[in-house]
Amino acid sequence: MALDAQSLFAFSPLHRLQWEEAQQRYVILYPEGLVELNLPAAEILKLCDGTRDLDGIVSELETKFETTGLRDDISELLQSALDNGWIRQIPRQ
Amino acid sequence: MVGSDKFPVSSPRWLLAELTYTCPLQCPYCSNPVDFARHKDELDTEDWLRVFSEAREMGAVQLGLSGGEPLVRQDLPILVRHARELGYYVNLITSGYKLNEDRIAELKNAGLDHIQVSIQAPEKTLNNYLAGTESFEQKKEVARLVKKHGYPMVLCVVIHRQNIHLMREILEMAVELEADYLELANTQYYGWAHLNRDQLLPTREQFQEAEAIAQDYKEKLKGKMKIYYVVPDYYEDRPKACMNGWGTTFLTIAPDGLALPCHEARSLPGLDCPNVRDMSVHDIWLHSDAFNKFRGYDWMKEPCRSCPEKTKDFGGCRCQAYLFTGDMTAADPVCGKSPHRHAVFEAIASARSAAETGETKPMVFRNTKNSKSFSG
Ligand code: SF4
Ligand code: SF4
Numbered sequence: 263m264a265l266d267a268q269s270l271f272a273f274s275p276l277h278r279l280q281w282e283e284a285q286q287r288y289v290i291l292y293p294e295g296l297v298e299l300n301l302p303a304a305e306i307l308k309l310c311d312g313t314r315d316l317d318g319i320v321s322e323l324e325t326k327f328e329t330t331g332l333r334d335d336i337s338e339l340l341q342s343a344l345d346n347g348w349i350r351q352i353p354r355q
Numbered sequence: 356m357v358g359s360d361k362f363p364v365s366s367p368r369w370l371l372a373e374l375t376y377t378c379p380l381q382c383p384y385c386s387n388p389v390d391f392a393r394h395k396d397e398l399d400t401e402d403w404l405r406v407f408s409e410a411r412e413m414g415a416v417q418l419g420l421s422g423g424e425p426l427v428r429q430d431l432p433i434l435v436r437h438a439r440e441l442g443y444y445v446n447l448i449t450s451g452y453k454l455n456e457d458r459i460a461e462l463k464n465a466g467l468d469h470i471q472v473s474i475q476a477p478e479k480t481l482n483n484y485l486a487g488t489e490s491f492e493q494k495k496e497v498a499r500l501v502k503k504h505g506y507p508m509v510l511c512v513v514i515h516r517q518n519i520h521l522m523r524e525i526l527e528m529a530v531e532l533e534a535d536y537l538e539l540a541n542t543q544y545y546g547w548a549h550l551n552r553d554q555l556l557p558t559r560e561q562f563q564e565a566e567a568i569a570q571d572y573k574e575k576l577k578g579k580m581k582i583y584y585v586v587p588d589y590y591e592d593r594p595k596a597c598m599n600g601w602g603t604t605f606l607t608i609a610p611d612g613l614a615l616p617c618h619e620a621r622s623l624p625g626l627d628c629p630n631v632r633d634m635s636v637h638d639i640w641l642h643s644d645a646f647n648k649f650r651g652y653d654w655m656k657e658p659c660r661s662c663p664e665k666t667k668d669f670g671g672c673r674c675q676a677y678l679f680t681g682d683m684t685a686a687d688p689v690c691g692k693s694p695h696r697h698a699v700f701e702a703i704a705s706a707r708s709a710a711e712t713g714e715t716k717p718m719v720f721r722n723t724k725n726s727k728s729f730s731g
Pocket of ligand 1: 378379380381382384386387422423424449450500509
């Protein structure tokens with residue numbers, strides 16, 4: 263599926279994003295599997311709560327990390343998250 | 356003491372809790388030990404709650420509740436609730452037999468994440484024959500209810516010679532039931548499946564045909580259904596990386612509390628597995644002889660010892676090595692470098708001849724009566 267920058271991104275109800283104390287990292291949990299996330303990926307996925315589009319996520323993170331130029335990396339990660347079924351895009355009404 | 360070369364011990368990620376050996380079904384490929392009838396002393400609720408807590412503290416995050424049939428445990432909702440509160444992703448691995456909507460809703464409410472329903476075949480007569488019970492329609496209904504209550508739906512079909520010719524129908528059934536995941540698990544020949552191998556092992560041609568169909572659907576259903584295809588190792592040239600390496604990732608607890616590095620390890624003689632009744636999960640994982648026995652590479656013999664691939668497959672499966680060679684430190688005999696490879700070819704030839712002549716012993720179904728005859 264192609265990424266639609268205007269739609270809102272929400273985490274999949276069939277997956278769980280969770281902080282793992284023992285591993286000191288975020289993981290995605292799903293039936294009989296888990297994916298260990300690096301910090302940037304986790305920061306992006308945490309913002310997929312159904313209230314933000316691509317611009318929203320970019321500006322939030324650029325503010326938080328006091329930097330610019332994150333847009334390409336973020337949209338690349340969202341695309342692969344979408345392909346893996348970790349997130350859904352909700353078209354704006 | 357193994358670990359002299361300081362093989363780093365990772366923490367467990369997976370806890371498989373076999374809650375009971377009781378099961379209303381009789382699948383002739385069941386992975387439970389053939390002498391299950393002799394291990395009757397099940398852990399009680401308190402024991403399981405403690406085991407869940409201890410394993411979680413060690414780092415386990417995926418929890419499989421299986422059996423036997425885990426639904427026969429009356430305390431299942433209590434176990435699920437506790438596990439979920441600890442932060443586990445809780446998988447229920449069930450035949451779906453007698454699972455009704457109330458129970459599905461109750462378990463969801465307790466925090467269950469996912470239900471994996473196994474179906475024996477995509478049509479009624481064969482399903483019921485393999486399960487040894489009238490169960491087909493009801494299983495399909497369960498699959499629908501699982502979906503309805505918002506669980507990810509995983510269908511599991513164990514593949515063998517009695518159903519491999521129905522690969523296309525199996526995939527169509529999964530589509531019809533709107534499965535999110537389909538696990539096509541080629542039978543692994545241990546326990547009951549080992550007893551029935553001549554009747555269960557497909558021929559190479561059957562495998563190739565079935566695999567091609569599965570691959571085709573995998574492409575076609577991309578983004579809709581995830582298909583996991585568990586390869587049939589007898590036809591491979593290298594063994595599977597069994598358990599991702601002994602004592603690195605998986606911890607199985609049998610119904611009577613025995614802690615196993617893999618769910619077949621009970622069949623290894625002299626392994627002396629510890630019991631959670633006597634030892635904490637922490638000590639079992641880090642300090643027990645059984646969990647240290649095949650960690651790292653020190654225990655290996657040739658051809659594995661000097662093999663560059665040992666870091667990839669860890670010499671394969673210890674239980675399979677033992678079954679074929681009587682030596683649990685041998686290379687897994689499915690490996691092309693194993694001096695015992697011929698034994699696998701003989702097993703394949705024997706099953707092929709049974710398939711071609713139709714002359715086979717009757718199938719031994721997994722039930723208490725048959726199990727008692729193996730319990731000595
Ligand atoms: S494989 Fe069949 S008989 Fe064995 S536990 Fe599962 S459902 Fe029961
Ligand atoms: S010889 Fe041993 S380590 Fe090498 S590929 Fe075969 S099983 Fe694996």
